[in-house]
Amino acid sequence: MNDDNLLVALVLVFAPLSLLAVGGGGSLLGDIQQQVVVHYGWMTAQEFQEAFAISRVSPGPGILIVTLIGWQVAGLPGAVLSTLAIVVPSSVLIYALAHVWHSGRRTRWQKALTRGLAPIAAGLIIASVFRLLAYPGAHPVAWLVAAGVGIVAFRSRVSQILLLAVGTVIFVGALLLLAAAGAPDLGRP
C-alpha cells in the first residue's frame, strides 16, 4: 500500500467508527483491533496491546489510542488524519444537535435515544474486552487479572489508578513466579 492509500485507508477505518462510538470509545476497541491487526495487518496483536496499554497510562481521552495507531502506522500525517477521522463525524453530529436539544424536561425521543443505545454500548464494551483478551499469544494470567480488576472496580469505589497499578504488579509477579517454577511459557505459543 503506498502512503496516500494508507492514509485514505486509515480515514476509512476510523471515520465510520466515529458515528458508532455509542457509550464512548470503549465500544470501538474490538473493531479497531480487528481492522488494524487482522484485516489490514498494520500492527501485530502484541503491538496493538502495547498501544492500548500506552493509551491507558497517558492522560487524556482513551480514544487517543487512534492517534497512536496513526502515528505508528503512518507518522505525523497518519496521527493527524486518524484523530480527525475519529472525532470530526461525531462532533459535527453533536454540533448540529446542540441547538435542537433544549435544556429542561427531556422529551420522549430523547429518553428513547438514551434508553435504546445504552444496551448496545454495554454489549459492545464487554465484547471489546473479550476480543482484546482473546488475541493469539495472550497470557492466561491476563484473563484472571482483567476479571479480578473488573469485579473490584465494578463493586467498589477503589481508585482506578490504584487498581491499574496493583493489577500490573500482580500480572508481572505471577509471570515471574511461573517462570521461576519452570512452568512452560503460556504466553508465546
Add this chain to the structure above:
Amino acid sequence: MTEADPAVLDSEPPPPPPSLLQLFLAFSKISLVSFGGGVTALMYREFVVARRWVAEGDFMSGLALAQAMPGVNVTNLAIWLGSQLRGPAGAVVACLGALVPAALLIIGVGALLHELAETPLGASALAGVAAAALGLTLAMGLRTAKFALIDRTSLAVFAVALVGAAVFGSIVLLVAILAPVSIVLAYRNTPDE
C-alpha cells in the same frame, strides 16, 4: 457534587463568557488531569462551580446529550459547551483543547514506553497494564449494563450486540442495523408523559 450552594450561585451575576484561549486551556486541563472515570464530576466542578460558565440544569442537559450521542464524552461536551459560550469558534477551540495537548503527550509517552517494551520485563509490564486496563473497561461495561438492562427488550438488544461484536469483531453493520431498531423499540416502551 456537593460544593455548590445553588442559593449562593444564583444571587451573584454570571461572569462574562470566557475567551477562546480560556476555553482551550480549560478543556486542556480537564483532558490532561482526567484519568479513566471521574471526568464528569471534574467538568461539573470546573464549569458549573468554579468558573460558573454554565448553570447546573444546562450542564446536566448537555451532559445527557454528550453521553447519549456517539463519540467521546469529553469532546462531545467540549463541542456543546464551546458552542453555547462562543459559537462555532468556541466549539472548535474547546475540542482542540481536549485533544491536542493530550495527543502530543501520548505520542511522547508512546515513544518512551516503546523503548521499554524491548526489554522482557518492560514487555510483561505493558501486558500487565493492558490486562488491568481491560478490567477497568470491563467494569465500565458492567456499570453500563446495570443501568441499561431494564426490561426484556434491552436484554435482547444487549445480547445481540455482545454476541455479534464478540464473534465478528466488526461492528459497523451490527450497530447500523441494531441502533435504529433499539431506539424505536425503546420509544414504544417509554411512557408518553
